[in-house]
Every structure is written in C-alpha cells, then in structure tokens.
Amino acid sequence: MESLEVLRSNLLSPIVLAFALGMIATFIKSDLRFPEGLYTGLSMYLLFSIGLKGGVELSDTPLREFWLPALSTIALGLITPAIAYAAARKIGRLDVPNSAALAAHYGSVSAVTFIAATMLMQRLQTPYEGFMPTLVALLEIPAILVALLIASRAMKRRTLGAAMREVLAGRTILLLLGGLVIGLFSGREGVAPVAPLFFDLFRGALTLFLLEMGMITARRLIEVRSVGPFIFGFAILAPVLFGAMGVACGLLSGLSPGGAAVLGAMAASASYIAAPAAVRIALPEANPSLYLTATLGITFPFNLSVGIPLYLWLANQLAGFTV
Amino acid sequence: MESLEVLRSNLLSPIVLAFALGMIATFIKSDLRFPEGLYTGLSMYLLFSIGLKGGVELSDTPLREFWLPALSTIALGLITPAIAYAAARKIGRLDVPNSAALAAHYGSVSAVTFIAATMLMQRLQTPYEGFMPTLVALLEIPAILVALLIASRAMKRRTLGAAMREVLAGRTILLLLGGLVIGLFSGREGVAPVAPLFFDLFRGALTLFLLEMGMITARRLIEVRSVGPFIFGFAILAPVLFGAMGVACGLLSGLSPGGAAVLGAMAASASYIAAPAAVRIALPEANPSLYLTATLGITFPFNLSVGIPLYLWLANQLAGFTV
Amino acid sequence: MESLEVLRSNLLSPIVLAFALGMIATFIKSDLRFPEGLYTGLSMYLLFSIGLKGGVELSDTPLREFWLPALSTIALGLITPAIAYAAARKIGRLDVPNSAALAAHYGSVSAVTFIAATMLMQRLQTPYEGFMPTLVALLEIPAILVALLIASRAMKRRTLGAAMREVLAGRTILLLLGGLVIGLFSGREGVAPVAPLFFDLFRGALTLFLLEMGMITARRLIEVRSVGPFIFGFAILAPVLFGAMGVACGLLSGLSPGGAAVLGAMAASASYIAAPAAVRIALPEANPSLYLTATLGITFPFNLSVGIPLYLWLANQLAGFTV
Amino acid sequence: MNTHAIKKVTIIAESVLELKIIEDIKRLGAKGYTLIEVRGEGTKGRHASDWAGNSVKIETLVTDLVAEAILQRMADEYFEYYAIVAFVENVTVVRQEKFS
Amino acid sequence: MNTHAIKKVTIIAESVLELKIIEDIKRLGAKGYTLIEVRGEGTKGRHASDWAGNSVKIETLVTDLVAEAILQRMADEYFEYYAIVAFVENVTVVRQEKFS
Amino acid sequence: MNTHAIKKVTIIAESVLELKIIEDIKRLGAKGYTLIEVRGEGTKGRHASDWAGNSVKIETLVTDLVAEAILQRMADEYFEYYAIVAFVENVTVVRQEKFS
Numbered sequence A, B, C: 001m002e003s004l005e006v007l008r009s010n011l012l013s014p015i016v017l018a019f020a021l022g023m024i025a026t027f028i029k030s031d032l033r034f035p036e037g038l039y040t041g042l043s044m045y046l047l048f049s050i051g052l053k054g055g056v057e058l059s060d061t062p063l064r065e066f067w068l069p070a071l072s073t074i075a076l077g078l079i080t081p082a083i084a085y086a087a088a089r090k091i092g093r094l095d096v097p098n099s100a101a102l103a104a105h106y107g108s109v110s111a112v113t114f115i116a117a118t119m120l121m122q123r124l125q126t127p128y129e130g131f132m133p134t135l136v137a138l139l140e141i142p143a144i145l146v147a148l149l150i151a152s153r154a155m156k157r158r159t160l161g162a163a164m165r166e167v168l169a170g171r172t173i174l175l176l177l178g179g180l181v182i183g184l185f186s187g188r189e190g191v192a193p194v195a196p197l198f199f200d201l202f203r204g205a206l207t208l209f210l211l212e213m214g215m216i217t218a219r220r221l222i223e224v225r226s227v228g229p230f231i232f233g234f235a236i237l238a239p240v241l242f243g244a245m246g247v248a249c250g251l252l253s254g255l256s257p258g259g260a261a262v263l264g265a266m267a268a269s270a271s272y273i274a275a276p277a278a279v280r281i282a283l284p285e286a287n288p289s290l291y292l293t294a295t296l297g298i299t300f301p302f303n304l305s306v307g308i309p310l311y312l313w314l315a316n317q318l319a320g321f322t323v
Numbered sequence D, E, F: 001m002n003t004h005a006i007k008k009v010t011i012i013a014e015s016v017l018e019l020k021i022i023e024d025i026k027r028l029g030a031k032g033y034t035l036i037e038v039r040g041e042g043t044k045g046r047h048a049s050d051w052a053g054n055s056v057k058i059e060t061l062v063t064d065l066v067a068e069a070i071l072q073r074m075a076d077e078y079f080e081y082y083a084i085v086a087f088v089e090n091v092t093v094v095r096q097e098k099f100s
C-alpha cells in the first residue's frame, strides 16, 4: 500500500476519529465527561488484556526467537532516557529535576501508542511478532529507573527506593505482567473462554479510551503556548529519533518489519501512567505542566496520527537494506 | 403476525421484562442500586453506538433516498412542539414556562424508545431504513429550540443562548453526531473491528439500562397522583397523536412501513436527557415534577409496552392505502 | 481425566490465577484498586446472568426432573445451618450471636463458588443439569432464615422481620430470581439477542471479579492468626462435610455426577453478599472479623482451589455406587 | 443579609446502616440530608464490612435540639456494635426556616 | 505556626447548576474550590433532577467578604426555583494569602 | 449527654500523596480518618495530575495538639511543590477517648 494511503487509513480509523471527537468535545466546552472510574477501569482492562495476549503468544514462542529482541529492548530502555536527559540539560538548558522527569517519560512506553501501532499492523495485514506485549514491560521498567537514578545522583538525594516500589508494584506493571503470566500458564486453550471479553472487545474499548484521551489531550494543548519552543521541538524530535532507533534495533535483532515498526512506536512513545506517578513522588520539584504537556499534549497525538505510519514506512525502507 | 401476537412478543422481550423488574425493585424497596456512573456510562455507550450504526448505514445510502425523510423529520420537529404548547396552554390552562417545558420534551426524542422500536422491528424481521439514527439527531434539536423560542418570546426574556449551547454541545448530540461522523468516515469495513463492543453487546446493554430506567420510572409513578388529570391525559394522547403523525410523515416521504413505525415511535417519544437539562437552565420556573412525571412516569412506559406495537400496526394499515 | 490432572487444570485456569494475582497485589501493597462501583457492577452482572441462564434452561426442563433436586436443596438449606450452629456452640464454645452468624453464612451459598464449579465442569466437559442456578436461590433463602430464627429464639428477641426483608428484597435474590423469570418468559430464542453480553462475556467478567476477590481475601487472610484454631478448622471441615452432603443429596435426587458436584460446591460454599448484610443488621453483636475471615479468608480460597475438584472426585466415586 | 446559626450533624457509618440512620434522623426532625460514600479507617481498623462497599457519610443541617437528639440516638443505638462516628459543627445559613 | 481564621462556604445544588455556580464563585473572588457528587433529600423531596445524576457539593475557602457575597448571590439567583442549600463555617488555615 | 470539643483537620491533595499523608497523620497520632475522591481547582489551576484521577480529601478528628502537628507537617513537607490545601475546624463529639 502507498505510504499516503497508509496515513489516510490510519487517520480515518475509529480510534483516531474518536480521539479527535474527544478533543472537539473539550474545545466546544461540551458537558461530556466520563463517569468517575470508567477511565481507570478501561486502562486496567487494556493493560491486563495486552498482558494476557502477550502471554498466550509467548507460550507458543521458542526462546531462541525471543532473547535477542528482549535484549535490544532493554538496551533501548537504558540508552533513550540518557539521550533525553542530555538533550534536556545541554540543549534545552533545563534544570536537573525537569530533565530527569523528561528522561523518565520518554524512556518508558505508552501502552496506548503500542496498541494503536499493533492495530494499524492488523488493519494493513502486516504481520508482527506475537510476543511484543512482553517487550512493553521490558522497556517500561529500566527507563524509569535509569532516569530516577540520574536524578538522585545529580541531586545527591536518596528517594529512589519509594519511586522504584511505585513502579514495580504499580498497577501498570502488575496488570501487564500479571496478565502475561496468566496467559503463559493458561495457554491458548485455557484462555479461550475469556477471549470474548479480553480479545474481541479490545478494540472497541480502546476507542472509548481514546475518546477520553482526546479530552485530556485537548486540556493539555491549551497550555502548549506556555512551555516554550524547546519542549515543543523535543516533543516532536525525540519520538522521531527514538522511533528510528527502535526500528533499527528491531530489524537488527531479527524482528519482521511489522514488529520493528511496533518496537519503534514503543520507543518513540512516552509513558503517561507509570512514569508521571513515579516522577511526581520522586521529583516533586519537576514541573508537571512541562512533562505532561509534552507527552500528552504533543507526543501522543503526533505518534497516533503521523508517527506510527512513519515508523512503519521506515521499517519497510530499512528492511530492504538488512535483507 | 397477528397484532396481539406482536404485543405479546413485545411485552415478553428481555428489555421490557427488565424494565418491569426495575419497577418491582423500587416498589418492594429493594436495596438494588446501580453504581454511580453505570447509568451515565450506559447511556453514553448507547448514544455513541446508535450514532456509529447510523453513520455506517448512511455511508451506504444514496442521498436521494435520504433527503425527503430528513426534511419531514425536521418538519415534525417544528410542528409537534407547537401543538404540544398550544394544547398545554389552551386545554390544560398551564402557565407559559410549564407549557414550553412540555413542548420541549414532547417535541424532541427519547433515544431509548427509538432503540426499543428498532429492536421490535428486528425481532419481527420487519425491515426499516438504516439511516434512522441520523433522523434522531434531526428531530432532537429543532424541537427543543422551538419550545425555548416560544417561551422566551412569551416571557420577553433572552435566555435562549445558554440553553441552545446546552443542547448543541450537550453530550447527547455530541455522542450521537460524533458516532455518526465516525461511522460515516470509517465505513462498514473500518468499523468492523469495533463491532463486537458497539453492535453485538448493544441489546444486552439496553437491557441493563432498562432495568435502571424501571427503577427511575417507578419513583416517578409514585408522584402520578399529584399531577392532575390533564397531564395524565396529555402523556397518553400526545404520543398517540404524534406517533400517528410520524407514521404518516414517514410513509409519505417514502419510508418502508417498518421505518415509518420507527419514525412514529420517535415522534411519539419524549426526551429525557437533552431536554430536561436545557429546560432546567432556561425555564427554572417550570415544575420538574410535572414534566418528568409525564415523560418518565407515563409516556415512556406507555410507548415501551403498547405504543410501539400500535405505531407498527398503524404503519401497516396505512401502508396499504399509500401503495 | 486423572484427579490430579483435574486439580492442575483447575489451578491453572485464568480465574484461579486471577484470584492469585489479586492476592499478590495486596501482599506487595500495590496501588491496584478497582474503581468504586466496578465490584458492585460486576457482582450485579454475574447474578443477573446466572439467573437468566438458569431461566432459559428451566424453560426447557420438564417439572418431573426438577422437583426432587429442588426439594433436597431446600432440605440442605434447613439442615446445614443447624449443624453449623450446633458445632459452633458445642465444639467451638462460641456465644449465640457468633454461632448463629456462622450458621447463616455456611448454610447459604456463594454465587462465585457456584459459577467456578460450573466452569470446571465445562472445562472438563462433564455435563451438569441446566437448572442449577435455580437451586442457588432455593438454597440461599432458607439457610439465612433458619439461622436468624435460631438466634432470635435463643436471644429471645424479635428482629427477624427486618432481616427477612433484607434477604428477600436484597439485590442478590432480586437479580437472581429476576433474571430467572426473565429467562423463563423470554425463552431461548427471546434471550438470543442479549446472549453476547450476558453469556459470552460471562467468564471474562468472572476473571475480573476474582482479581478483586483475591485482593479482598488477602486482606482477610492477614487477620487469620487472630481468629483461633476452632474457626480455622471449621472453615475447612464445614465445607468438606457440607460438600459431601450436597453431593450425596444430589446423586440421591437423580442429578448427574456433574450436577451433584455442583450442588456439593454450593452446599460447601458460604455466602458473602446476602448473609453478611442480613447478619450485620440482625445480629450486630456477632463479630464480623470472625465470620468474614472464615468465609472470605479461608473457605472461599479452599473451595476455589481444592474443594471443587474434591467434590467432583467424590461425586464420581459415589456415582459408581448409586448406579 | 440576615444569617442564622444552626448545627450540622455529620455521621460516618458502615453502609448497612444507611437506611436505618436516614429513618432515624428524619423521625427526629431533620428536614433533609446529604449523603456520600467514603472510605476510611477507625479504631476498628479497616472496618468490618468494607467488602460490602464503603461507609456512608451523612450530613444534616438541623436546630440545636434536633442535633442533640440525633447524637443521643446514635450513641444509644449504634455506638456499641457498629463502626460509626458522629460529630456536630456550628454553621451559618440564610433561610433558618428551611431547617427547623 | 501562624494560623488564620477564614470562611468555608458550602453549596449543595442540583447538578445542572454546577458550571454556573463555579463561574459565580470565581467571579466573586474565590481562588479555588473543591467539588464532589452527592445524593440527598431536602424540602423538595428526592430532588427533581435526580434522574440526571446526583447533586454536587461545592466547597470554597474564602475571606469573610467573599463568603457574604457568595451567599447573597446564591440567595438572589437560585434559592427560589432550584434545589439548593448554602452555608458558611469558620475554619483555620496556615497560608491566608492563598485564599484572598 | 456529655460532649467534648475536638478538632477536625481536612486535607485536600493530589492523589499521589494519598498513602504518604495517611502514614503521616497516623504517625502523628490520628486514630482514624475518612477519605473521598474529589475534583477541584486551586491556585495551580486544574491541578497538574488531574489526568491521573482526582484529588483526595482526607478528614481526621483529633486533639488540638495532633491537629497542630498535622498542619505543621503538611506545611513543611508538601506545601511547596504539591497541589494541597489543609484547614482545621472545631467540632463536638460524644466519645472524646475515641479520638485521643
């Protein structure tokens, strides 16, 4: 399919349109508001479902196919926050806590961006590796830890403990890993009876979730003017750079072009469940307006609309070279 | 099928029985209560789903089949509130705000009554036009505006602005129209991945919703004695008259008997999401007990039980003439 | 299948693993918490769904197959609370209110344990009678009433009235019986349109519910040390005894081995929705720590993990004799 | 603007008591009440019926006499066995007659 | 620690009024507010718009003058036709400047 | 009926602080607390972590000394960087010993 056609198909999918509808709702000051708890409930459902799906797929994957992508994902999780930190300090001239906060967010991964990427692959019938959800967990954890480690060194403070607990026992990782282990132990046959809830409804639930995400993003967008040009540039260029690195790592470790594009989207995405909570506790001096406007207001809609098709295009181009 | 048989089949459907169960729960003072937010969540889901469904169908409909029913729906939306207002003023001798409040409610449309009508058609395998959900939005808006216009003229006051915003940016219209546009742009194929949530679960969700509606109706029914004979008569006769008008308009503008019956049910129904909120803001002097008891306590159960089968019977009778 | 294989298959099912995940979440002090109302919403859904399922099956069941199992279920509901009361008074030397509280809980039935039992049967393709959900309602009511009757006699007090209302108009019975009647009247064909919500999603919903149950159980387990050895023994031995009685009653009244095992699981289980609410109102002197730790902390996980496979094994052994 | 001093009684109790307490306060003279679901811990720990949903917090604006009567009733009827807390505050309102 | 006496105004109203009341109190000088959804009964019975969701309870910490102005505004604008209750309490805070 | 004057401390804070604040107030001597989720705006605008769910409102009945200690702790630890409000009110209870 033509690249432009891919882009069009991505933009006219129900999930992207629902996201736009949510933004419109906020802009016209609609009284639309999700009931207390629906947002939380949906995000729990999505995390558990991708874990479960990943576990089932992993139960069919030979270890030999898995270890190389796993290692390069961890490597991405160590390198990308370091790059983000250096850029924020050197180019953006931000202080230590704000730089570390950005590093934690851009090193880790947005589950929704990940899902949106897999859904585009499915719509285009581009195959990708089934064990990708496992990589989400592998990318999420090191990035946040590295960022907090940098901060605690630079600030000569020891608040890492609480923040680490926050990440590891936090509901993001718990549901993702928990679902994964359940999927792994139950196997494809054991999971079949619960598939109608966790697999068949998945994409509809994501549509509702993105409707609400659109409303949140729009509230952040209003603040974009106040964050300055560096943040704006960072929130576009960091995902492109990390996306390219993710694609390259993916292809080099033997992933299919589809899988590499998904890994690219993961690397390009910025966490907005686990990272913000950990950062708020460990780095209270960092300004939430800065990192939330960057991740939710700019990077997320960028990836959702043009980023993911871009990483796929890149993966297809580079795949020609590597083969 | 025999008319009585249709009535029986309607009364013994899960949705009508769930409605009855809700009423019983309130009458025996059960501690059954829907969790905060489930009612809101379900109603959002239902509105978005009918919008989506309507959009998908509209994407397959030639404009030439659509414009005549659309025009006559708008006409219904202009005429029925005027009739309702005149009746309330002249026959019921109600004051201006209460008459305008009734006009706004009975001119506009109840989404649940609309859905219940389409479900009876499906059960009886009576075909109806796929673009009917589009007509819901077309009927909802003018009716409320006309009623508020009448009131603001009669009361020489200018509160129309806020109330109009309330309606147009309100979640009812936003979800309905938003779903419609998403369905239209994504098309049948694009919507397929989200169909399990938005289409397959639709009728089950409506059953739960009606369980809660039954509880709300029962609370209103308790107040029926206090509203006087005019309201009681109005709440039965207005739907029958408007239902007949809707059926006639539908047949004249070329709808199938099934489609005409659904349009009749729409015209016969009284709004209870958009209208009450707009009326409460724009016409605070109107007594909510009056219009909520009429719409929720009397008209809604009337339509759900015998009204809809009646409009279908009428459509079948009249269809004989028009052909 | 080998007994041990059955046990393994039970322990590695998604629902048991989700229960374990919930326990782990509490033990590691995760911030995982279900949104307000999801627990209530899920339990309402599960009760209504089993009612509906039971009603549909009952609509196909000849009365002659049903009356004997129904009678013996009622008998179980009369005898088991009396045994529990006597044991608590004589062996455990508990006071009247605490003994009556235990009797009410262990006489009645846990809907989730019931569902878990039917799911194991389905996984093992062991047939069981479709009308079993009807028996849940028949077992639930008498047990609580008998227990409260004993207490009110022993304590020469007359608070039975309020507690009886609490049980009969309570949401457990209302949803169970309501669903049953709707299923019975609508029949298999009438219920088909709502099956995707109420039947297909059922096992997934149970998985989520058990995730939350795991968290609740873990909180109770922490108190196990404080309840003393009698409660601990009681919470294991009472289910085994009542489970055996249920299996025997089931086989004697003509149920299949699968049905008898399910009836065993029902008799072995302890209520934790209807009974605690009724007991708290009628017997405020009874210590909730005692009965909740016993039912939620010990008996429920016992039944879920090893109890149900045990009753099935027993049913298969005894079925050899009776035939 | 004329304002008046009246009492606000707050009761936090396990949710099984909701209907009984509402009945009590109405009978003792309260003209209205406001209710929310809350979580909490007290001297009885995470209280006993937390599995059944949360506690409820009931607030009612009443005259001094009614406030006293409600407090007395809570103490007599529920303090011994139930997880419950009750307290009184002074508040200022415009329409005194609405609450007495 | 230096503490200061200020006012807490509480407004309980049917939820259609939420946005209007928030606008009002901000315009009259409130620097912030806290909002929850509540259930309740008053002199108008289970109030009229209960079908549309619950009432809201809005609390705002303000100076004495602002408190008075808010109470006046509620009385003038909403008391006649809407289900609404408003009252004022004395509270002690640390950072007075945050609320004035 | 014997009644006693004690303090009610209310803390409204972004929800990431929930566990830390509960730990704090227990350590400083509170015997219980009641918690609800709320929405709100303050001097920091719609506060920063609103995407992560709402704020929490924590109320605890305590002695005067404990109230002072809690207020001090909040001021020292959280006022600078977090969206948080704390205030104290006088309330009357029956069972003084339950709260001290």
Ligand SMILES: Nc1ncnc2c1ncn2[C@@H]1O[C@H](COP(=O)(O)O)[C@@H](O)[C@H]1O
Residues within 6 Å of the ligand: D012, D013, D014, D038, D039, D040, D041, D042, D043, D044, D045, D047, D055, D082, D083, D084, D085, F030, F031, F032, F033, F034, F035, F059, F060, F061, F062, F098, F099
């Ligand atoms: N000191 C306190 N301050 C505020 N709320 C309390 C306090 N003690 C108890 N509560 C509330 O009252 C409920 C019952 O408390 P208790 O009877 O002490 O277990 C608890 O769940 C809390 O919500």
Ligand SMILES: Nc1ncnc2c1ncn2[C@@H]1O[C@H](COP(=O)(O)O)[C@@H](O)[C@H]1O
Residues within 6 Å of the ligand: D030, D031, D032, D033, D034, D035, D059, D060, D061, D062, D098, D099, E012, E013, E038, E039, E040, E041, E042, E043, E044, E045, E047, E055, E082, E083, E084, E085
């Ligand atoms: N005496 C009262 N005490 C506490 N809350 C009240 C009282 N009266 C009314 N309310 C609250 O204010 C709302 C509107 O009351 P009303 O205007 O009297 O119908 C009710 O739904 C209650 O939530």
Ligand SMILES: Nc1ncnc2c1ncn2[C@@H]1O[C@H](COP(=O)(O)O)[C@@H](O)[C@H]1O
Residues within 6 Å of the ligand: E030, E031, E032, E033, E034, E035, E059, E060, E061, E062, E098, E099, F012, F013, F038, F039, F040, F041, F042, F043, F044, F045, F047, F055, F082, F083, F084, F085
């Ligand atoms: N003046 C106020 N009155 C009532 N609540 C307030 C006030 N100011 C702030 N709050 C609450 O405290 C939270 C944090 O406020 P802030 O630290 O000012 O951003 C807000 O989200 C509100 O819920």
Ligand code: NA
Residues within 6 Å of the ligand: A080, A105, A106, A107, A108, A109, A110, A242, A266, A267, A268, A269, A270, A271
């Ligand atoms: Na990343």
Ligand code: NA
Residues within 6 Å of the ligand: B080, B105, B106, B107, B108, B109, B110, B242, B266, B267, B268, B269, B270, B271
């Ligand atoms: Na109408």
Ligand code: NA
Residues within 6 Å of the ligand: C080, C105, C106, C107, C108, C109, C110, C242, C266, C267, C268, C269, C270, C271
């Ligand atoms: Na039992």
